[in-house]
Amino acid sequence: MPIATVDELMTLLGEGAGVWDMPDRSGDPVDILDHDRQCAELLRRDYPVDEELQVAGLVHDIGHQLRPGDDAGHGRHGADAVRALLGERVARLVELHVVAKRYLAATDAVHAARLSASSRRTLVAQGGAMSAEEVRAFEGDPAFAAAVALRRADDAGKVLGLEVALLESWRPVVERVAAARG
Secondary structure (H helix, E strand, C coil), X not given: CCCXXXXXXXXXXXXXXXXXXXXXXXXXXXXXXXXXXHHHHHHHHHCCCCHHHHHHHHHCCHHHHHCCCCCCCHHHHHHHHHHHHHCHHHHHHHHHHHHHXXXXXXXXXXXXXXXXXXXXXXXXXXXXXXXXXXXXXXXXXXXXXXXXXXXXXXXXXXXXXXCCCCHHHHHHHHHHHHHHCC
């Protein structure tokens, strides 16, 4: 179901408060809203001029809200929901954050060892670590570097009690990205 307006998107993001990536709360230690805001803040810090990447971080896990329990498909569901509103690049990054997890599991042993228990468990449902052929193909994708940056922020943005900007402070950024979509 495509999200038609920034207001609708902000409402959906706000509804992530008190909602976890796993219905039984066995996943991330923070709710979806806190996780998404942490991820976006990390990207704003590290990529201050790339607002599309920051917004992709903010919305990357809405697929969990749209289709609870479909961890393997949550990137695709989120991408489909935001594509018309936020543009192809944001949607592609949302979809690729799961693919980038598989990439990092295959290519970065330190990163793979630091995955949360929930991320390690869901990696299996998401296809496991990439094969050498899949790694080469993904490295050739124009969105590769940004997708890996999003994934690293995704894995780091799970800190219980971390103070980050309020959701509403992201509205002007989301509005700019929506206005510039192409």
